Amino acid sequence: MNHQTNRTLDPILEVQKLKKYFPVTGPFGRLGGIKGQVKAVNDVTLKLYEGETYGLVGESGSGKSTTGRTILRLTEPTGGKVLFQDKDIFQASKKEVRRLRKDIQMVFQDPYSSLNPRKRIGKILEEPLIIHTNVSKNERRERVFDILEKVGLGMEHYYRFPHEFSGGQRQRIGLARALVVNPKIVICDEPVSALDVSIQSQVINLLQKLQDDLHLTYLFITHDISVVRHISDRIGVMYLGNIVEEGRNEDIFAKPLHPYTQALFSAVPRTNRGGKRERIVLKGEIPSPLNPPSGCMFHTRCPFALEKCRIEVPQRKEMKQDHYVACHLYE
Amino acid sequence: MAAVKEVDRVRTIKASLKKQERQLFFRRFFANKLMVMGCFIFIVLGLIALIGPMLVSYDPYEMKVAERLNAPSGEHWLGTDEFGRDLLTRIVYGAQVSMGIGLIVTLISSILGLVIGLYASYYAALDHILMRICDGLMAIPGILLAIALMAALGPSPLNVIIALSIVFTPNIARIVRSSALVIREQTFIEAMHAQGASATRIIWQHIAPNTISPLIVQATFVFAEAIISEAALSFLGAGIAAPDPSWGNILQAGKLVIFKAWWMVVFPGLAIVLSVLGLNLLGDGLRDFIDPHSSGKKSK
Numbered sequence: 358m359n360h361q362t363n364r365t366l367d368p369i370l371e372v373q374k375l376k377k378y379f380p381v382t383g384p385f386g387r388l389g390g391i392k393g394q395v396k397a398v399n400d401v402t403l404k405l406y407e408g409e410t411y412g413l414v415g416e417s418g419s420g421k422s423t424t425g426r427t428i429l430r431l432t433e434p435t436g437g438k439v440l441f442q443d444k445d446i447f448q449a450s451k452k453e454v455r456r457l458r459k460d461i462q463m464v465f466q467d468p469y470s471s472l473n474p475r476k477r478i479g480k481i482l483e484e485p486l487i488i489h490t491n492v493s494k495n496e497r498r499e500r501v502f503d504i505l506e507k508v509g510l511g512m513e514h515y516y517r518f519p520h521e522f523s524g525g526q527r528q529r530i531g532l533a534r535a536l537v538v539n540p541k542i543v544i545c546d547e548p549v550s551a552l553d554v555s556i557q558s559q560v561i562n563l564l565q566k567l568q569d570d571l572h573l574t575y576l577f578i579t580h581d582i583s584v585v586r587h588i589s590d591r592i593g594v595m596y597l598g599n600i601v602e603e604g605r606n607e608d609i610f611a612k613p614l615h616p617y618t619q620a621l622f623s624a625v626p627r628t629n630r631g632g633k634r635e636r637i638v639l640k641g642e643i644p645s646p647l648n649p650p651s652g653c654m655f656h657t658r659c660p661f662a663l664e665k666c667r668i669e670v671p672q673r674k675e676m677k678q679d680h681y682v683a684c685h686l687y688e
Numbered sequence: 689m690a691a692v693k694e695v696d697r698v699r700t701i702k703a704s705l706k707k708q709e710r711q712l713f714f715r716r717f718f719a720n721k722l723m724v725m726g727c728f729i730f731i732v733l734g735l736i737a738l739i740g741p742m743l744v745s746y747d748p749y750e751m752k753v754a755e756r757l758n759a760p761s762g763e764h765w766l767g768t769d770e771f772g773r774d775l776l777t778r779i780v781y782g783a784q785v786s787m788g789i790g791l792i793v794t795l796i797s798s799i800l801g802l803v804i805g806l807y808a809s810y811y812a813a814l815d816h817i818l819m820r821i822c823d824g825l826m827a828i829p830g831i832l833l834a835i836a837l838m839a840a841l842g843p844s845p846l847n848v849i850i851a852l853s854i855v856f857t858p859n860i861a862r863i864v865r866s867s868a869l870v871i872r873e874q875t876f877i878e879a880m881h882a883q884g885a886s887a888t889r890i891i892w893q894h895i896a897p898n899t900i901s902p903l904i905v906q907a908t909f910v911f912a913e914a915i916i917s918e919a920a921l922s923f924l925g926a927g928i929a930a931p932d933p934s935w936g937n938i939l940q941a942g943k944l945v946i947f948k949a950w951w952m953v954v955f956p957g958l959a960i961v962l963s964v965l966g967l968n969l970l971g972d973g974l975r976d977f978i979d980p981h982s983s984g985k986k987s988k
Binding site: 512 | 697698701702705874875876878879880881882883884885886889893894897898
């Protein structure tokens, strides 16, 4: 919402050429040798500015969740850099990484399996405080009451078990767990896609309210274009482990440049029936990341593919201020 | 002041919740008749082992040659053995030995199995080493392994405990490991990693509590098996040595006089059957009680 002012600032988090390849092994595990690599994330570069929401969209298998998890080093990266507070997270020791996790928190997709079924809500929410701070028991409880209220729950929920809550409430608890240690950045990995539409909007409004109150920066990962349009300041579109287009919310929706972005956006159902709409239907399936296409990843399905697209990897170009695209059509 | 009131309110909420949970617990517990029966048998046998020796009036070691192999009567309720000792007294003292060994073996193998299973599930390298050792131990039939160990260690109650613990630990470790592997992949464990929790915290605070229920169920079966195995060892002369009473060696003594004194085999046999039956009923019931998804009908 305030990216104009942030343009002069340094980014709070900078991801440079992030790569994550998963080895594919035979029936004998690593003993049989590595048969190939799934290139889940291939060269992702993005910057997060303080107080903004960066929406990462793409279809399933495009590597958006892996990007989020790798930034937090929940899986070990194959290459690249993530700079946070002038430090490369990928170079940090295990101990430093654990400390860093106080500042970068994560909200998970599945509200049912992301809470320990054997722990009461109070215990779940106090745990991050036990790990990262050494405040007294009473103060911990105070802060938990505080955060419960902030996410729209009450202290009567303190002694309840996760199974006594609905999906939306559980997601609020997951959010409270991420926020109780006052992080700077929250990586939201599809936080609403497991919820009902009516609950989705509640949780999204809550996310926005908390962002304003607590000055949070979100990396918002989703496949839902309408959600990303509603919540994001800037958007990155991912395809097969690459960011193919990136820009401000208004710019990218007003004039999507990359053919994939155009196709993706044209698939969003619209409410005005009169308006003319062109539906771009892509041929085929998303190619296997085990054996990605040469040149531009998208050339196998692109309606405008040129000869060049098959050979040469397109570079990221700035078409307009803050609007980047990686496509040979814009030379 | 307001804060104090709030804390009070939270406390009352907690108390009422606890009460509700307790009521629900008892209702579900008593709904399963077989488990209640198993539990009852087990408690009665446990009480006999604990306070029985104070209630019987004979000495388990005192021999009276004149009263050898008397049939059950008002004086000797279960008859006497080949040395004229009161059989009821022998069986009651034997209960102490058999149940005691069963309990200690269960505790030791549960704790060891829990630790081995948890760490094996968490560290892949450790998994290979520990599980191959467990596989090796499990490849040998339990009773055979126990006899071999007893032959190596020599017969004594302590060695029975050591041998049976070695036999039953791999079982428990397997069960714990397999459920820990499932828990490990759940999102809340990843969430704890994302929180920056240490491995120890994740293993003991988050994985362990979720493996306890299958562990408890398995432990009751191990208890039953330990009682049978101890009886078998003593029967074969590799366990508790004679004059000390144990259900197994009373049975062995009875085998020699089986046509003259049926009570010498029937009553210790009954004691073994009852304790094992009680524990199996309890274990089966607990499995259904702890896991609400399994239907109550499929018990064996």
